[in-house]
Amino acid sequence: MTSPVATARRLAAAAPALRATSDDQLLAAWKDTLAAFLDPGSPERRALDPDLLQSTGLSPAGLDHGLQSIGSGMYGEAATAELARPHCQKEDGFSLVVLPAEPPGLILQSLLPALAARAPVLFKSARAEPHFAPAFLSALSQRLPALGDAYAVATWTGGDPEVEAPLHASARLVVAYGGEETVGALQAAAPGRIVTFGPKLSLGWVGAGADVEQAASGMAVDIATFDQRGCLSIHAVFADPAIAGVFATALASALNELATELPPGRTDPAGRAGVRLAREDADLRGLTWYGNELDAGTVILENDVRISPSPGLRTVRVHPAADIPPLEDWKGRLQGLAIAGDLPPTVHEAFLEAGVSRFAPAGALQTTDAAWRNDGIDLAAEFAYGSGGSPDTVSATTPSFTRNDRGSVR
Amino acid sequence: MTPLLRGIERFILGADGDFDELAAAAARFGYERVEPYRRLCDRRSITPEALDDWRAAPAVPTSAFKSLRLAAAKPREIFRSSGTTRGTERRSVHYHPYPDLYRTVIDATFPAACLPARSLDRGDRGRADDGSGESGGEVGRGRLPILSLIPDRAAAPDSSLSFMAAHVFSRHAATSSAWAASDSGIDLALACRWLRARAEGEAVLVLSTALALVLLLDRLEGESGSATHLPAGSRVFETGGFKGRTLETTPDAVRRRARTQLGLQPDAVVREYGMTELTSQAYSRPGGERLRTPPWMPFRVLDPDTLEEVEEGETGLLAFFDLANLGSVCHVLTEDLGVREGDAFRLLGRASGAELRGCSLTAEELGAA
Numbered sequence: 213m214t215s216p217v218a219t220a221r222r223l224a225a226a227a228p229a230l231r232a233t234s235d236d237q238l239l240a241a242w243k244d245t246l247a248a249f250l251d252p253g254s255p256e257r258r259a260l261d262p263d264l265l266q267s268t269g270l271s272p273a274g275l276d277h278g279l280q281s282i283g284s285g286m287y288g289e290a291a292t293a294e295l296a297r298p299h300c301q302k303e304d305g306f307s308l309v310v311l312p313a314e315p316p317g318l319i320l321q322s323l324l325p326a327l328a329a330r331a332p333v334l335f336k337s338a339r340a341e342p343h344f345a346p347a348f349l350s351a352l353s354q355r356l357p358a359l360g361d362a363y364a365v366a367t368w369t370g371g372d373p374e375v376e377a378p379l380h381a382s383a384r385l386v387v388a389y390g391g392e393e394t395v396g397a398l399q400a401a402a403p404g405r406i407v408t409f410g411p412k413l414s415l416g417w418v419g420a421g422a423d424v425e426q427a428a429s430g431m432a433v434d435i436a437t438f439d440q441r442g443c444l445s446i447h448a449v450f451a452d453p454a455i456a457g458v459f460a461t462a463l464a465s466a467l468n469e470l471a472t473e474l475p476p477g478r479t480d481p482a483g484r485a486g487v488r489l490a491r492e493d494a495d496l497r498g499l500t501w502y503g504n505e506l507d508a509g510t511v512i513l514e515n516d517v518r519i520s521p522s523p524g525l526r527t528v529r530v531h532p533a534a535d536i537p538p539l540e541d542w543k544g545r546l547q548g549l550a551i552a553g554d555l556p557p558t559v560h561e562a563f564l565e566a567g568v569s570r571f572a573p574a575g576a577l578q579t580t581d582a583a584w585r586n587d588g589i590d591l592a593a594e595f596a597y598g599s600g601g602s603p604d605t606v607s608a609t610t611p612s613f614t615r616n617d618r619g620s621v622r
Numbered sequence: 623m624t625p626l627l628r629g630i631e632r633f634i635l636g637a638d639g640d641f642d643e644l645a646a647a648a649a650r651f652g653y654e655r656v657e658p659y660r661r662l663c664d665r666r667s668i669t670p671e672a673l674d675d676w677r678a679a680p681a682v683p684t685s686a687f688k689s690l691r692l693a694a695a696k697p698r699e700i701f702r703s704s705g706t707t708r709g710t711e712r713r714s715v716h717y718h719p720y721p722d723l724y725r726t727v728i729d730a731t732f733p734a735a736c737l738p739a740r741s742l743d744r745g746d747r748g749r750a751d752d753g754s755g756e757s758g759g760e761v762g763r764g765r766l767p768i769l770s771l772i773p774d775r776a777a778a779p780d781s782s783l784s785f786m787a788a789h790v791f792s793r794h795a796a797t798s799s800a801w802a803a804s805d806s807g808i809d810l811a812l813a814c815r816w817l818r819a820r821a822e823g824e825a826v827l828v829l830s831t832a833l834a835l836v837l838l839l840d841r842l843e844g845e846s847g848s849a850t851h852l853p854a855g856s857r858v859f860e861t862g863g864f865k866g867r868t869l870e871t872t873p874d875a876v877r878r879r880a881r882t883q884l885g886l887q888p889d890a891v892v893r894e895y896g897m898t899e900l901t902s903q904a905y906s907r908p909g910g911e912r913l914r915t916p917p918w919m920p921f922r923v924l925d926p927d928t929l930e931e932v933e934e935g936e937t938g939l940l941a942f943f944d945l946a947n948l949g950s951v952c953h954v955l956t957e958d959l960g961v962r963e964g965d966a967f968r969l970l971g972r973a974s975g976a977e978l979r980g981c982s983l984t985a986e987e988l989g990a991a
Contacts, residue, residue, distance in 0.1 A: 481937045481959055484926040486974030488939065489957060492929075493685045496662050506927055516689065518712075523975025 216334060216366045217378045223306040223332040224382075226361035230330045231302075233358055235295050238327050241356035242291060246320070249348060250283050252276050256351050263343040268316050269478035270439060275316070277474055278438045282317045285581025286324055294328050294582040299596035301331040305384040307595055310370075310398060311345060312389040313338035315438040319345045322387055322591055323363070324582055331595035332362040334379070338390075342367045371397060385598025387591065407594050409443075409586060413521060414548035414570075414577060415563075416449035416528075418459050422553025428462035430575025431528075432470045434550045435509070437578040439477050440524050443547040444570065444578045447522040448514075452553065453532035457500075460513045460530040464502030467509030467526055476507040479525060483507070486523025503527075535559065539566040547586075550577040626651055630945045631723060634730050634918050641917065641945075645676035648945055648952045652679070655694035658686070659951055677922070681929075681941045681955035684899045687714035692950040695719035701782040703898040714898045716782065719949040724782075727902050727946045728789050731916050735905035736892045737794065738766065738825040738855040767826045768799040769816050771834035777805040782898050783861065787829050794827070808834055810841040817842070817850050817884070825855035828884075831862040832873055839876070839883050851885030857908070858886065861894040874911070895969070899954055901946035904967075912966035918945040923962045924955070926973075934962045937970055 214222075248254040252261065252272075265275055286294075309322045319335060326333045337345045345365045353360030368375045380386060380402040387407045388398045395410045416431045418424070434446045451459045487506045494501040494512045503510035509526035517531050519542055531537065536559050539546070548570035549555075549563050560571070569588050570577065585591075623631075626647050633639035650670050652659050662680055663669075672678050686692065687703075689712065697717035704713070718724065770787050778784040791799060798820075802813040820826050830838065835858070842850055858880055860873075877891045884890075889909035896903035904913040904921070915921050922931045923938040932938045940960045943953045960967045 481926060482971055483974045485939045485957075485959060488926040488929070489683045489685060489955065489973055490975065492681075492683045492955060493689075495665070496658060496680075496682060496686045497689060498658075498661060498665070521975055523973065525974075527975075 216336075216368060216375050219364050219366060220306050220308070220334045220379055220382065223334055223362055223364060224304050226332050226358075227301060227304040227306075227330070229358055230332060230362045231300065233330070233356070237356055239292060239295050241352055241359065242295070242324065242327065243287060244355050245348065245352045246283055246287050246291075248351060249317075250280060250287070256347065260343060260347045264316055264341075267341045267343055268314060270316075271475040271477045274436075274439060274474050274477050278315055279317050281437050281578045282315065282580065283320055285579055285584075286320055288581075290582035291324060294324055294592065297328050297592055299329045299590075299592045301329050301384075301596050301598075303384075306332045306334055306382075307385040307387065307598055308334050308336065308379055308383040310336045310386070310388040310390060311338055311341075313340035315442040316341055316344045317348075318389060319348060319365075321580070321586060323348075325591035326363070326595050327359075328592045329595035331384075331598075333595075334383075335363070335365040336370075337365050337367045339367055339369070376401060385594055387594070405598065407589055407591070410545070412443040412545050412547035413447040414444050414550065415519070415546065415568075416446045416451075416550040416574065417552070417555055417559070417563075418449060418451040418455065418574075419551070419553035419555050419559075420452050420454070420534075422452070422455065422459075424455055424459050424462050427552030427574050428459060428466040430552065430573065431550055432463060432466035432509075433474075433575045434577040435467065435526050435528055436470050436474050436476075440522060440526050442578065444580070445522075446528060446550055446577065448519050448529045448531060450517075450531050450533040450537050453534055456530055456532035457513060460500070460511050461502065463528070463530065464509065464511040467511065468504060471505070471508040471526075476525065479507045483523065483525050487525045487527050490523050490527055536562040539563070543567055548572065548577050550574045627720060627723065627948060630918070630948060631726055633945065634723075634726050634916070636730075641920075642676065644918075644945055645943055645952070646674045648948050649673040649676050649679040651948060652694060652951050656692055656951055658690045658692060676943050676953065679943075679953045681924075681943075681953040682951045683955045684714060684897065684957055687716060687899045687950075688712035691715075691717060693717035693719065694949050697949070699724075699785065700780055701785065701898050702780040704781065716898050716950060718901070720901075720946075721785070723946050723948070724785065724901050725789050727916075728786055729793065731903060731905065732786075732790055733764075733794070735894075736857055736859045737764075737827065738857050765794055765796040766824060767820055768795045769813060769826065769828045770799075770801050771803050771808055771813060771828070771830040771838060773803040773805065774801045777803065783831075783896070786896070786903075790829065803834065808837060810838060813838055814842055814845055814850075817852065820853065821851055823853055825853050825857070827856070828858045830858065830860055832860055832876055833862070835860055835880060836876055839879055842883055850883065854887065856884070856886060856890060858884070858891045859894060860891055861896060897956070899947075899950075899956075900942060900944050901949075902942075902944045912963055912968050914966045915942065919943065921962075921967055923960055923967065929955075932962075934964075937961050939973065940967060940969075 248256045251257060265272060268275060270278060311319055335345050349363050349365055385405055386398060386402040388395055389409045395408045399406055399408060418427050431446055431449060438445060484506045487510055491501055491510060500513040501510060507525045512529045514529040514531045517533055517537050520529060522528060539562060544567045546566050546568045549568050550572055552574040569586060570584055629639055629644055633644055650673050653663055653670050653673060697719050699718040699721045701716040701718060702713045768791060772787040773784050775784050775788045800816050802809045880891055892908050893906040894903050895913045902916055902919040904915045906913050919942050922941045924941050925932045925938050937959055940956045940958045945952060957973045959970045961970055
């Protein structure tokens with residue numbers, strides 16, 4: 213078996229051939245591969261799904277819905293536009309992308325920008341979900357064999373210095389998704405050449421004038437997608453005090469109905485215990501809460517405006533709030549905001565200030581497309597100039613606070 | 623002192639009493655005096671009469687200590703949980719009106735669980751004489767050299783663990799004992815010097831969180847590269863987890879490492895399980911993994927779906943009925959998952975959404991000085 217270091221050397225040498233690949237070739241291979249992975253009846257998915265269901269614990273409907281959410285926006289014009297962007301890696305070399313264990317399919321969000329930048333990448337799959345990335349890359353290289361030399365995936369025990377030290381030393385850029393421990397360790401190992409996407413959560417906003425039923429059904433989808441395990445999963449909703457109670461009732465009902473359409477996946481004692489404790493806590497505090505089965509959704513009408521992370525299993529707190537909620541403690545740990553009704557500009561600005569990088573209508577929060585810049589970071593530009601290009605070579609969409617003095621890194 | 627409080631103290635001291643009767647009385651005491659608890663019972667149609675069986679008393683989730691004032695009397699000590707490194711989450715607050723009861727609990731459990739046998743042989747029993755939390759000034763019967771990597775009360779006045787460590791010092795520490803943690807950090811240099819100076823002589827006791835122990839072992843390894851052998855019979859009291867810290871190790875590995883690096887016998891490390899929200903503690907047998915509660919704090923393992931007790935061997939939420947928690951609420955539902963094994967339990971992890979916590983953050987926040 214080839215070592216990750218040897219694989220990385222091979223990838224680095226493939227940069228010239230990758231640069232010679234046309235947009236049209238890339239786009240055709242990308243679209244054809246993605247279409248196969250979005251079709252649960254395709255040979256690729258039929259081969260992959262049993263392993264993916266086992267590793268993710270999602271229900272079959274939940275897995276399919278999740279993959280559609282993450283992939284469908286990368287199929288159309290947005291993908292064409294992304295691949296046509298001007299950022300291009302001029303030198304040889306490879307980048308390292310450390311993928312998270314969940315949600316599945318997240319490789320798509322870094323692979324497309326890497327293709328656009330003609331940047332060879334070694335992906336590290338999480339041991340807990342080692343199936344999607346190799347299957348997708350294999351299918352992609354079957355359609356365009358040159359990509360097989362430039363993109364590879366490997367799995368190893370995180371933190372193994374024998375494997376990681378030479379990779380960190382030679383990678384042009386390290387992109388890391390994952391928990392705080394993973395991200396923290398990588399920041400220490402590859403200082404100055406790393407882009408990190410740490411753990412985050414998302415919120416909902418139900419302002420004045422919202423259609424309560426529509427808001428509830430939309431946010432139920434945003435909560436239930438990936439069984440509330442992604443960074444775009446809603447953990448708490450701020451609702452206009454005049455409609456918060458009605459909204460909470462409607463949301464509970466919507467989650468209950470959705471449990472049939474998108475059945476919850478596998479649960480463990482820790483998850484079930486977390487929900488039970490949240491319900492018991494609400495009981496003791498005299499709060500109103502709604503919920504049946506522990507894994508089918510719990511809605512707590514919260515009287516404390518401060519955000520608390522959800523224990524998962526589609527548990528969400530609804531906070532009555534007409535104005536800017538306290539976000540200071542969560543700065544840098546908020547990902548998205550699902551919106552229904554009026555969102556005052558001052559509130560919008562506050563969420564932006566807190567680091568929210570995605571604003572979407574209720575029901576569409578988790579359906580991202582290729583144009584979304586996670587955390588405001590332009591990955592195509594980062595891949596292209598990751599070895600230390602001057603600041604002006606980095607896309608203006610990448611916020612300055614993500615760069616160090618070499619301009620292109622975080 | 624109320625008759626109930628006196629009865630509980632006598633039970634803890636092993637004099638007399640019936641646990642079920644005391645527990646029923648304690649549950650009713652909480653119903654009468656702790657308003658949020660009474661409201662919960664009323665909403666669930668649980669009458670004071672139903673509390674004759676303590677198991678019928680609702681178990682209060684530890685998270686409630688973060689948002690509600692659960693006090694049955696005017697507090698004389700206020701303990702706060704340490705929280706995590708981010709410091710964004712609410713902290714548990716235990717309003718404690720009966721610190722003497724806390725001291726009684728420590729006296730009734732700590733020596734037998736943690737002190738080297740030789741100290742016990744020398745008759746180290748009895749009540750604290752001053753309760754000041756200060757180290758004893760004279761080497762007395764049963765006193766031994768103690769090194770604490772837990773901050774003293776001056777550095778952590780609202781830490782229940784520091785309260786406990788201070789009381790242990792007042793009761794059992796010889797003059798050669800040392801506090802190696804303060805508000806400026808863990809003084810690892812001092813700790814290493816202290817340990818090396820005691821390679822010969824009488825058995826010692828080290829009080830530590832798991833995280834502080836790792837920091838100490840790292841430092842010892844870095845300084846000498848070889849083991850520092852402590853005298854035979856020495857013990858390590860270890861409590862808490864790693865609380866959000868990235869450590870490529872496990873509690874079990876840390877204990878093994880401690881035994882190797884400090885030249886300890888297999889039974890030298892005693893695990894303690896305690897929390898801000900409880901007054902009593904569970905201990906492992908020396909060198910063991912499974913935790914045992916004292917007779918006044920029975921535990922149950924509850925099914926998250928039903929809150930009914932699960933069969934032995936099944937995983938569930940740990941709940942404790944701690945008579946010594948009379949001043950707040952006795953029946954506490956923790957965020958810890960565990961499994962019953964006979965008369966003991968084994969910890970298996972934490973419920974989702976529970977903050978990483980325990981007793982090691984103080985050391986973590988302080989870091990190595």
